[in-house]
Each structure stands twice: as C-alpha cells, then as structure tokens.
Amino acid sequence: MTLKLQKYLKLLLEEPGPAEQKRMLERDPVLRDATAWDAGAVKPVRELLVSTKIQNTTLVQAEMYATVMEGAQLATCFRDAVPVLPMKDSTLTLPYGSAGTYAEEVTEGAPIPKKNQDYAKIDIKAKKYGAAPSITNEMIEDGLYPIIEMEVKYAGESIENKLNQLMLTELLDTAGKEKDTGGSDQGVKAIAKGKALVKKAGFMADTFVMCADAEAIVLCDLVPSANVGADAAMSGRLPNILGMRPFSCDVADASSTYTWEYDSDGDIGMLVFDSRKCGGIGMKRDITVVDYDDPEKDLKGMNVTARFGVDAVFADSIARIEY
Secondary structure: OHHHHHHHHHHHOOOOOHHHHHHHHOOHHHHHEEEEEOEEEEHHHHOOOOOOHHHHHHHHHHHHHHHHHHHHOOOOHHHHHHHHEEEOOOOEEEEEEOOOOOOOOOOOOOOOOOOOOOEEEEEEEEEEEEEOOOOOOOHHOOHHHHHHHHHHHHHHHHHHHHHHHHHHHHHHHHHOOEOOOOOOOHHHHHHHHHHHHHHHOOOOOOOOOOOOOHHHHHHHHOOOOOOOHHHHHHHHOOOOEEEEEEEEEEOOOOOOOOEEEOOOOOHHHHHHHEOOOOEEEEEEEEEEEEOOHHHHHHHHOOOOEEEEEEEEEOOHHHHEOOO
C-alpha cells in the first residue's frame, strides 16, 4: 500500500508555502524517498518540487491512476485466468472451428488432403462500465486523505469485480459438463474428476477457479500433509494442483440458474476449464481515470471507467463442480 497519494493530496490541497513545502520534502520519509518519471528518466520527487508547486506537475494524476490500479489488483482473477483479446472496434468477431481434428494417413508420394473446417463465430461486444469515488467536500476540508485514498481504490476494485462477475457468470451458464460431488470428495478429488470430464470431451483443462468455501476445502486437503504443494498452502499461496493453475474469486454471480457458493446441495463452487478454448475477455479500453486534467478542480468529479465484453466458446471445455 502506497502513502504517496495521501502526501501528494496534502501538498495539493493545503498549499504550503515554499519553506513549509521544503521542510515536508526533507523530513517526510515518504516524500523524501519518492521518485517519479519525468522527461524520460526517473527522478526524486523532492527535486521536481524544489521550485514548483505540485499543481504544475502530473504527480497527482499519475499517483491517482496508480492507486486505482492498486485497488483493481486486489480483485484480479479472470483477466489472468482466461485470454484477454484487444479490440479495435466495439465488437470483436471471433471465429472458431471444431474442438479437435485428426490428421489422416498419407501414402508416399500422395497429395496431402486439405482439411476444410466449418467455422462459426461469436461476437464479443464491449460495454462501458464505470465508478465514481465518493469524495466529499467534507473529506477535503477535514484533510481525510486516507479515506480519499480508500475511495479511489474501491473504484478500481469495483471495475475489476464487474469484469470477474461477467466472466464468471458466462462460464457458469455455458459449461457443458458438471460433476456432482454428492456431498463427498469435494476438494482435490472433485477437481480431478472435473478435469477428467473436460479431457474426455477432447479438451485439456489447465485452469480452475474456486469460491472461498471451495478454496477452504481444497486447502484442508493439502495441509497439514506431505502432499506436494503443502508448504505453499501453509504460506497462504495456492499451488498448482493436478497440473492446473488455481484462482480464487468471490464476486456475486449474476446467473439466474446457478449459485456461486459451496456449502449446500446445488451450489457450484468450482469451475474447471481449458483456458485456450473456453472463451475470453474482449478489452476495448482497460481501466482509465477520465475527466481528470486538473486535480484541484476535478478531484470530486473524477470517473473511473473501462470498456470490455466477455463470451464463452466451447461448452464442453468447461466443467462445473457442484457441492
């Protein structure tokens, strides 16, 4: 967690005189050690502010964006779990062929037969999502810089949560395979059986996502034990399990059919999938702080937005794990 935004806001909003600003730059450890990109090089912030006010720099804008992204990183899941595809227009047309094909035997000197697939397509349509940090006059007047920083982080986190919710719901509703644990073998064994379902359908499951309840059961399978990955689990990190990348996501799904929980019959608590074939995220514009050219005037009116869309492709490349 960085404190630079709080310090920059203090300099911006309290407008200390040259002597007081110099004292703050020399005595405050955060400001004294802070660096920033300027004119193609990284320079100490105290050098940048020796003869100018912070209003005449881009320090606040840059740190505001960094704080938004710090909040988003706390919720990162599906942008790492599935492909993120850049979009030039508001709609991305994604062609796809059959799930798998087989080469044919070719005798010596014979021509190699051409494989003509029937291609289908999906259209990923980007929509705009936004959040405005709740920064009030009272917060500014009372110098509540830590609260302002938290509100800015929440804005970034809310955008990332929306991305996760959309992709989670798409995978839940599209999955063509499902493993019902029947109330037993709900941890690593359930993941193994979900992987087998995907593999039998002709795909290679390489990723799985868990809700918090499912993650707890999986971790209990690993520790305390001599299993591979137990040391990583004890340190709080999720190790690769059965050769698959693990992710944890606890947003509320928007599915009208399934419930993203794992503590009662009918709940879906894990998704096992082939990340190459399951679908992906179309990213027209990643998280951006807009309408924020003048931090003095626009602090209360800043908006955090992004444009993206999601879609799934092969249903049988995705397996739900039911409680």
